Amino acid sequence: xxxxxxxxxxxxxxxxxxxxxxxxxxxxxxxxxxxxxxxxxxxxxxxxxxxxxxxxxxxxxxxxxxxxxxxxxxxxxxxxxxxxxxxxxxxxxxxxxxxxxxxxxxxxxxxxxxxxxxxxxxxxxxxxxxxxxxxxxxxxxxxxxxxxxxxxxxxxxxxxxxxxxxxxxxxxxxxxxxxxxxxxxxxxxxxxx
Numbered sequence: 001x002x003x004x005x006x007x008x009x010x011x012x013x014x015x016x017x018x019x020x021x022x023x024x025x026x027x028x029x030x031x032x033x034x035x036x037x038x039x040x041x042x043x044x045x046x047x048x049x050x051x052x053x054x055x056x057x058x059x060x061x062x063x064x065x066x067x068x069x070x071x072x073x074x075x076x077x078x079x080x081x082x083x084x085x086x087x088x089x090x091x092x093x094x095x096x097x098x099x100x101x102x103x104x105x106x107x108x109x110x111x112x113x114x115x116x117x118x119x120x121x122x123x124x125x126x127x128x129x130x131x132x133x134x135x136x137x138x139x140x141x142x143x144x145x146x147x148x149x150x151x152x153x154x155x156x157x158x159x160x161x162x163x164x165x166x167x168x169x170x171x172x173x174x175x176x177x178x179x180x181x182x183x184x185x186x187x188x189x190x191x192x193x
Contacts, residue, residue, distance in 0.1 A: 090103060092161070092174075096172070111124055112125075112128070126140060127142070139158070141155065162182070166182075166188050167188075168191045
């Protein structure tokens, strides 16, 4: 084989290899530029990567501590990131996904309180007493516990929540073994009481 043919063959192989490497490499849409001794990345459209699109923020953009008086009549806008549509069933009795639960926790608090070991305490909006035979619980709702409109929360309100869940037409997940421990609730659910 002649030297020139061998040289052309090697050159052609190197060219094919280089083209393959270029074609297979990851396309990075950012390029680095240096200005005033600082390095910043740019996107394909020439904008600095650090520049924010209008309305987009990171948690790092906000102070961790907020001081001052509470704003009267303010509005909280919350962005929920989810792969499925938000159901918006903001009622404890009827919700079924974690997103509703996360939002419910902001405004629908339990009347009973638990400690870090998940034992009920007397520190909540209601206190309780247990009978000697451990079959009867007496709940007392504190006087200062009120609905958002200022009306006091009553025992009838608490009972109503249980009646909704135990209603024969209820098909949610809350009518479970825990609720079925209430004496007479199965009969109520079956329409016999």
